[in-house]
Amino acid sequence: MTEFLQHLVNGLSVGTIYALIALGYTMVYGVLKLINFAHGDVYMVGAFAGLYISRGLGVDQEPSLAKAGVVFIGAIVICAALGVAIERFAYRPLRQRARLTALITAIGVSFLLEYGFQLPPVIDGEVPFPPGPTPRFFPEPFARVDFEPFGVHISNYDIVSLVVAVGFMLALQYIVYRTKFGTAMRAVSFDASVAGLMGINVNRVIVWTFALGSGLAAAAAILVAGSRPSINPLLGLLPGIKAFVAAVFGGIGNVQGAMVGGLILGLSEEYVAGYLLSSYRDGIAFALLIIVLLWRPEGLFGRVRAEKV
Amino acid sequence: MDLPKIILRSAVPLLIGIPILWIFQGAVGGPGGTETAMAVILMMAGINVILAVSLNVVNGFTGQFSIGHAGFMAVGAYTAAKITVATNSLEIVGIPTAVSDQLIFLFAMVAGMAMAALMGLLVGMPSLRLRGDYLAIVTLGFNEIIRVLIENTEFLGQATGISGLPKRTNILWVGIAVIVTIAMAKRLLGSTHGRALLAIREDEVAAEAMGVDTTGYKVRAFVISSAFAGLAGALLVHQIQLCTPRSFTFIKSIEVVVMVVLGGMGSVTGSVVAALVLSFALEGLRDVQQYRMVMYSVLLIALMLTRPTGIFGTREIWDMIPKLRKKVSS
Amino acid sequence: MRYARALVMALLAIGGAAGAGCKDKEPEKAAPQTAETKTSAAPASDTIVIGHVGSMTGNEATFGQSSDNGMKLAVEEQNKKNGIKGKKIVLKTYDDQGKPEEAAVAATRLVTQDKVLTFLGEVSSSRSIAMGPVADSNKIPMISNSSTNPKVTKDGDKTRPFVFRVCFIDPFQGTVMAKFAAENKKWKKVAILRDVGNDYSVGLANFFTETFKKLGGDIVDDVSYKAGDQDFKAQLTKLKSKGAEAFYVPGYYTDVALIARQAKELGIKVPLMGGDGWDSEKLYEISKGALDGSFFSNHYSPEDTSPQVKDFIAKYKATYNSVPDAHAVLGYDAANVAFHAMETAKELTGPAIREEVEKTKDFPGVSGKITLNKDHNADKPAVVIGIEKNAPKYAATISP
Numbered sequence A: 001m002t003e004f005l006q007h008l009v010n011g012l013s014v015g016t017i018y019a020l021i022a023l024g025y026t027m028v029y030g031v032l033k034l035i036n037f038a039h040g041d042v043y044m045v046g047a048f049a050g051l052y053i054s055r056g057l058g059v060d061q062e063p064s065l066a067k068a069g070v071v072f073i074g075a076i077v078i079c080a081a082l083g084v085a086i087e088r089f090a091y092r093p094l095r096q097r098a099r100l101t102a103l104i105t106a107i108g109v110s111f112l113l114e115y116g117f118q119l120p121p122v123i124d125g126e127v128p129f130p131p132g133p134t135p136r137f138f139p140e141p142f143a144r145v146d147f148e149p150f151g152v153h154i155s156n157y158d159i160v161s162l163v164v165a166v167g168f169m170l171a172l173q174y175i176v177y178r179t180k181f182g183t184a185m186r187a188v189s190f191d192a193s194v195a196g197l198m199g200i201n202v203n204r205v206i207v208w209t210f211a212l213g214s215g216l217a218a219a220a221a222i223l224v225a226g227s228r229p230s231i232n233p234l235l236g237l238l239p240g241i242k243a244f245v246a247a248v249f250g251g252i253g254n255v256q257g258a259m260v261g262g263l264i265l266g267l268s269e270e271y272v273a274g275y276l277l278s279s280y281r282d283g284i285a286f287a288l289l290i291i292v293l294l295w296r297p298e299g300l301f302g303r304v305r306a307e308k309v
Numbered sequence B: 001m002d003l004p005k006i007i008l009r010s011a012v013p014l015l016i017g018i019p020i021l022w023i024f025q026g027a028v029g030g031p032g033g034t035e036t037a038m039a040v041i042l043m044m045a046g047i048n049v050i051l052a053v054s055l056n057v058v059n060g061f062t063g064q065f066s067i068g069h070a071g072f073m074a075v076g077a078y079t080a081a082k083i084t085v086a087t088n089s090l091e092i093v094g095i096p097t098a099v100s101d102q103l104i105f106l107f108a109m110v111a112g113m114a115m116a117a118l119m120g121l122l123v124g125m126p127s128l129r130l131r132g133d134y135l136a137i138v139t140l141g142f143n144e145i146i147r148v149l150i151e152n153t154e155f156l157g158q159a160t161g162i163s164g165l166p167k168r169t170n171i172l173w174v175g176i177a178v179i180v181t182i183a184m185a186k187r188l189l190g191s192t193h194g195r196a197l198l199a200i201r202e203d204e205v206a207a208e209a210m211g212v213d214t215t216g217y218k219v220r221a222f223v224i225s226s227a228f229a230g231l232a233g234a235l236l237v238h239q240i241q242l243c244t245p246r247s248f249t250f251i252k253s254i255e256v257v258v259m260v261v262l263g264g265m266g267s268v269t270g271s272v273v274a275a276l277v278l279s280f281a282l283e284g285l286r287d288v289q290q291y292r293m294v295m296y297s298v299l300l301i302a303l304m305l306t307r308p309t310g311i312f313g314t315r316e317i318w319d320m321i322p323k324l325r326k327k328v329s330s
Numbered sequence C: 001m002r003y004a005r006a007l008v009m010a011l012l013a014i015g016g017a018a019g020a021g022c023k024d025k026e027p028e029k030a031a032p033q034t035a036e037t038k039t040s041a042a043p044a045s046d047t048i049v050i051g052h053v054g055s056m057t058g059n060e061a062t063f064g065q066s067s068d069n070g071m072k073l074a075v076e077e078q079n080k081k082n083g084i085k086g087k088k089i090v091l092k093t094y095d096d097q098g099k100p101e102e103a104a105v106a107a108t109r110l111v112t113q114d115k116v117l118t119f120l121g122e123v124s125s126s127r128s129i130a131m132g133p134v135a136d137s138n139k140i141p142m143i144s145n146s147s148t149n150p151k152v153t154k155d156g157d158k159t160r161p162f163v164f165r166v167c168f169i170d171p172f173q174g175t176v177m178a179k180f181a182a183e184n185k186k187w188k189k190v191a192i193l194r195d196v197g198n199d200y201s202v203g204l205a206n207f208f209t210e211t212f213k214k215l216g217g218d219i220v221d222d223v224s225y226k227a228g229d230q231d232f233k234a235q236l237t238k239l240k241s242k243g244a245e246a247f248y249v250p251g252y253y254t255d256v257a258l259i260a261r262q263a264k265e266l267g268i269k270v271p272l273m274g275g276d277g278w279d280s281e282k283l284y285e286i287s288k289g290a291l292d293g294s295f296f297s298n299h300y301s302p303e304d305t306s307p308q309v310k311d312f313i314a315k316y317k318a319t320y321n322s323v324p325d326a327h328a329v330l331g332y333d334a335a336n337v338a339f340h341a342m343e344t345a346k347e348l349t350g351p352a353i354r355e356e357v358e359k360t361k362d363f364p365g366v367s368g369k370i371t372l373n374k375d376h377n378a379d380k381p382a383v384v385i386g387i388e389k390n391a392p393k394y395a396a397t398i399s400p
Helices: A002-032 A039-057 A065-094 A099-116 A156-178 A180-190 A192-197 A202-227 A237-250 A255-275 A278-295 B003-028 B037-061 B069-086 B097-127 B132-152 B171-190 B192-202 B204-209 B214-240 B250-263 B268-288 B291-306 B322-329 C002-040 C061-080 C100-112 C125-138 C170-184 C199-214 C233-240 C253-265 C281-287 C307-320 C326-344 C350-358
Strands: C047-054 C088-095 C118-120 C142-144 C163-165 C189-195 C218-225 C246-248 C272-274 C295-298 C363-365 C368-372 C382-388 C391-398
Touching: A002 A039, A002 A156, A002 A180, A002 A202, A002 A237, A002 A255, A002 C233, A039 A065, A039 A099, A039 A202, A039 A237, A065 A099, A065 A202, A065 B291, A099 B250, A099 B291, A156 A180, A156 A202, A156 A255, A180 A192, A180 A202, A192 A202, A237 A255, A237 A278, A237 B132, A255 A278, A255 C233, A278 B097, A278 B132, A278 C218, A278 C233, B003 B171, B037 B069, B037 B171, B037 B192, B037 B214, B037 B250, B037 B268, B037 C100, B069 B097, B069 B132, B069 B214, B069 B250, B097 B132, B097 B214, B132 B250, B171 B192, B171 B214, B171 B268, B192 B204, B192 B214, B204 B214, B214 C100, B250 B268, B250 B291, B268 B291, B268 C088, B268 C100, C047 C061, C047 C100, C047 C326, C061 C088, C061 C307, C061 C326, C088 C100, C100 C118, C100 C125, C118 C326, C118 C350, C125 C142, C125 C163, C125 C199, C142 C326, C170 C199, C170 C246, C170 C272, C170 C295, C170 C382, C170 C391, C189 C199, C189 C233, C199 C218, C218 C233, C233 C253, C253 C272, C253 C281, C307 C326, C326 C350, C326 C363
Parallel strands: C047 C088, C047 C118, C118 C142, C142 C163, C189 C218, C189 C246, C246 C272, C272 C295
Antiparallel strands: C295 C382, C363 C368, C382 C391
């Protein structure tokens, strides 16, 4: 039983991260119908932004909650700016084109970030920039405290992650369904050109969507790096794919879908590795996904849109 | 057109191509069974051409979005590798060893294609009713499942893979495979079958309303594409004499998708040119080590921004020159 | 007009490709000349080119770059000592992005275009296996720095004549740790956590299992992870209740550091064991003491007082501002074995150098005295290193 609960805790902790990253995919997809392939790498940049800020503040000497807050907000701001820049220079010129075109530039941006961060250092320092391929230690933003209720190990990091992630999701849910901006977003998602005719500034909606999605990726990155403190330029590769899978699984373009998809993927991976065969972990996660998709082709929460000629 | 004529037209490229390849083989091959770098690079580029053109059948002609091409490559590669390794010491009675080896290799390639096609059918049948990104996820998932299965199967050598494959791939084989692939794609595009695929790409609902069996055509396109991916896989592993799951990661699939989109969706010559451009560009950049992939990604972004429909769009190379177009079409 | 523009674009693209193509053609044109001068009038050319194929980018870039750093240092030193036979050495490094097919192409380019006399690499066995046939068919010796799979130097049952390595092989390292666990530590129950996608990890785990069972031990569970994962708690939670006295985690430090931390967070108190893939200062920086009480097999001990080791560590630190890991050490040794063979070779040709590499005996490398056996593998004792107070401490030496 203890083991079962421990798996539950672990699975939730991984699942919330997938969910946070999946939200970024799903929001961008919702408004642009574009798979933002570079999203996983924005997540990676978030981790490094956090690292540089922590170094600047001297978090490793004396961690404090205030500094942790600065690191967190700083990384989110940097990534939001990066997301906006990517949208402006790589995606906007191609918006009227076939969707696959933008996908290729997305892949290009993804490679550029991954391999750009692996280049030899230009600015020297304790952690140079670019950091190179060697893994770097991410200083703990605040002191770690472990709890052990019923023999299940939980740390304050797990709790903070969960609280922050759920908080973000609720905030997002509120933004999308209760605010004017959210209404504009949904309108753009439904039909961008008609939304434009209705007086919605489509470009601004898209820019903000990118900023929000990228900010969430940065938040996820800091939450992960705080408790799993080894970061490298290819950090975003696996979580990026898995979060994408989670987003599609939940019905891409759907906010609740991304959350539920992320949690289910995290938990199913955890239980597959814990009780079945760990070496088939990724394979089984994908097999599960395929079965669900064949059963519900639009994902768990996706809406089937009637097709007209 | 009657059957003999069709066969003749399909055979013409091979009849012209093989002697040229033969001469070429002599020209770029090094002495005593060694290979010059140019020969190896050409073979790798050729394999990429096969991959790009075959994926174009699904992604370009039919407008479906598959990103699991490397999975089918793996199926073809492992099938062929198992056959050539098992028969390495055997030979067909009554013919010289060299000929027998090549015949066995041919058989292995065909078997690899068949196995990949079968896998394409198994994956395609249920999943092709999914659209767009959902299909992408299924193919990506299939790619990963294949890799996980190989890594866990002792018979397939797990992570180390199958080593000690005989050296069989050469310029001639790659060249023939490239010609066959391109001829297949061109013949397919010109046929009723190809028209149906294009109709599906342009508007699936309309195509269905016109009486096109959309699922059937999509599955067939998928099977053909998978078979040629298997061929490319078989050629690749008999070039490097090693078959490991590391050659068939989803990154490889992505690389092929990039070639297809860069060349222009649905343009056969576009795929060929893009595969060649990217293969040679990457090779030329090998010297710059860490900067290589950075320059590659910048090239990719710049090309897509300046030519959003790919190098050729949906057109072929001869469509670009009005005079030539008249000749080809007449 | 539209077509004309499209045509121009297409031509530009093709031109770009051709330009890129020309880049490789140029050295090819130049290379035969140097080759001619080398064979006909050797003194005319005053440089010797040696090659390195490594993953300078990709998942394993950190290992490839470490190896390259080690090799560069060796080249620099040798050039300071007036090179080889009065000729300067030039190291030509090609990136393979961690792909076997790219490694094969890169090796072919080194041999046929750049006319290298020896080439070094790779870290991963699958890439070295792909390079082996190139060395053999072109009769140019290849010295692998850290590929540990037995198949690297083998072509079926035969030993590849031109392929060598300066590291020990999986069976040996797996056996060493099994012996250490069963005999020195008297452990009876061990659980294994392996990286299923990595031939190195799988090899070590298999040979460990074999020997440990032979010595009367019991493998209570065998689970796997995937390199690059950030979370290993699922597997660790599973292993926790199996009552193992130690976990064998043959993998790279990039993952092991996180595994150790997460094991500690889950309240797992048993020591971990591993192989030379653990050797890096990053292991201690990231695990922050979570590995105290653990052991791993390695080529050398950092406490080794031999002048070679001290000298190398000091030089490496001065040049790259970091402590060398196992890959850097082996890269350095591989290059030096090659230089030594070139020095003693009668003439500077592939086969002549090969003869000398094969004769390598008691070569004083940083990773220990290197003697190449009949299978072209290095015979050298392994050192078991314990981790105490987040620092490596010599524990035992186990001979082959």
